[in-house]
Every structure is written in structure tokens, then in C-alpha cells.
Amino acid sequence: MKKLLITGGFGKIARYFIQNHHHQYQIIAADIVVKEGVFPNVVQVEEADLRDAKRCLELCEGVDTVVHFAGMVDPVSESDEILEVNIKTTQNIFKAAVAKNCHRLIFASSAQTIESYHTDIQVHKDMLVKPKNLYGVSKCFGEALAAYYANNKTISAISLRIGAYEFPNDFTEMNARDLSAYLHPDDFNQLLVGCIETEGIKYEVLNAISDNRYKRLDITEAIEKVGYQPKADAFELFALKRE
Numbered sequence: 001m002k003k004l005l006i007t008g009g010f011g012k013i014a015r016y017f018i019q020n021h022h023h024q025y026q027i028i029a030a031d032i033v034v035k036e037g038v039f040p041n042v043v044q045v046e047e048a049d050l051r052d053a054k055r056c057l058e059l060c061e062g063v064d065t066v067v068h069f070a071g072m073v074d075p076v077s078e079s080d081e082i083l084e085v086n087i088k089t090t091q092n093i094f095k096a097a098v099a100k101n102c103h104r105l106i107f108a109s110s111a112q113t114i115e116s117y118h119t120d121i122q123v124h125k126d127m128l129v130k131p132k133n134l135y136g137v138s139k140c141f142g143e144a145l146a147a148y149y150a151n152n153k154t155i156s157a158i159s160l161r162i163g164a165y166e167f168p169n170d171f172t173e174m175n176a177r178d179l180s181a182y183l184h185p186d187d188f189n190q191l192l193v194g195c196i197e198t199e200g201i202k203y204e205v206l207n208a209i210s211d212n213r214y215k216r217l218d219i220t221e222a223i224e225k226v227g228y229q230p231k232a233d234a235f236e237l238f239a240l241k242r243e
């Protein structure tokens, strides 16, 4: 069984993955805020602030794959805090993963890295980053850091540009952009398993949205490189719900 360290383990995206895949992997769920009774006992829970570099080293001991979800998620804030927290925590955990010889890093990046492109442009991974907010800037930093370590140290890395991740019943205030960038939680879980299991990757940036009939981000490489098989189409899913 592969040993995974999942940071931000009590956040929305990590929690759903862990609840569905705890029998498939040996999982450590690390978060600055932890709660009792969320996961079965087989999941190792660690309360940890990733701003603490020494703690990051402890967490990465014996880990095969680090999935880094932890951070501040706020596409509106102009506060420096978002850079301070997201840059520091990402550097600490990536550096620790390299120092502890982990096999792979998977970074939860965001479609916010490219959000300044006009919404009628489909964004491919080879286009320049164009963030619209400081949160997106912090994700550009994380991608650059992942690329740096993967290309210069003995670790493999994947940055996932996650779109609008929502459980269908919660997705009530959608606009055209959100539909085109929609990511169904089950599609994301399948993609993440592909990222954990696929061998032979040095560094990739993969787009993580569902099979929406208009796609804000191109998902060809996610399909080809890690066997992504998205099922949801937001335009069908939500149009049907409104009937």
C-alpha cells in the first residue's frame, strides 16, 4: 500500500478523497485544524501548521506521495497574508518531501493561475500564466517551485490546475465561467488516483475540470498522461436540475 501524506486533510477536497480512498492507501491527514470522528481509525491524523519546517520534515518521513492541498483559499483578498501563508507552507512541505526522498509531489494549483484570460479563450498549459488575484499568484509560485524541484532533484511532481470544484447540490450560484470550469468531486478523485499511480512522470501541469461541453481549460493531457476519464458535463448536469 502506498503511503500518502495529504496536507489540508480536513479541507473540502481532501476530506472527500480520503473518505472514498482510505482503504486503497495508507493515509496521513495533516491539517492545522483537525476534528475527531471525520475519518475511520485507519487514517492517521496529524495536527500540524505547515509554516513549521521541522514539522514538515517529520510528516514526510517514509511517505511515497505528498498531496499538498493545505493553504488559504481566497480569490478576492488583497492581503499579503495569502502570499505569506501559501508560499511558506508550500516551500516547507516541498523541501521536506525532497529531503525525505518522497517519490512524488502533487500540488493543488488552480484555474486562478490563468483567470485573466478572457473567458471565451480556452487555456492550454503552454500558455503563460495570467493570474487575476494574489491567490492565483501564490499558485503560480507553487507550480514554479514544483517544476524547480522535479527538474533539479530526485522527485517527480504534478501540478493540478483545479477548476470550480463543487458538490452538485451546493453549486447554486454558478455563472457561465463556473460551468465551463466545473469539476465534479468524483471526477477529481479519479484524476488524483491517476496522478498517484502513473509512473514515468518528471513534471506535468494538468488541468482538472470535468467533461463540460465547453471547457475553460484543455484536458487532453490529463486524459493522455494519467488516464483521466471525466464523466460529468456541467451544462447537462445543471440544466437538467433546473427543469
Ligand SMILES: NC(=O)c1ccc[n+]([C@@H]2O[C@H](COP(=O)([O-])OP(=O)(O)OC[C@H]3O[C@@H](n4cnc5c(N)ncnc54)[C@H](O)[C@@H]3O)[C@@H](O)[C@H]2O)c1
Pocket: 007, 008, 009, 010, 011, 012, 013, 014, 030, 031, 032, 033, 048, 049, 050, 051, 068, 069, 070, 071, 072, 073, 085, 089, 108, 109, 110, 111, 161, 162, 163, 164, 165, 166
Ligand atoms: N475548492 C476549489 O474549487 C478549488 C479550486 C482550485 C484550487 N483549489 C485548491 O485545492 C486545495 C484544497 O481546496 P479546498 O476547497 O479543499 O480548501 P479548504 O479551505 O477546504 O482546505 C484547505 C485546508 O488547508 C488547511 N490549512 C490552511 N493553512 C494551513 C497551515 N498553515 N498548515 C496546515 N494546514 C493548513 C485548512 O485548515 C483547510 O482544512 C487548496 O490548495 C485550494 O487552493 C481548490
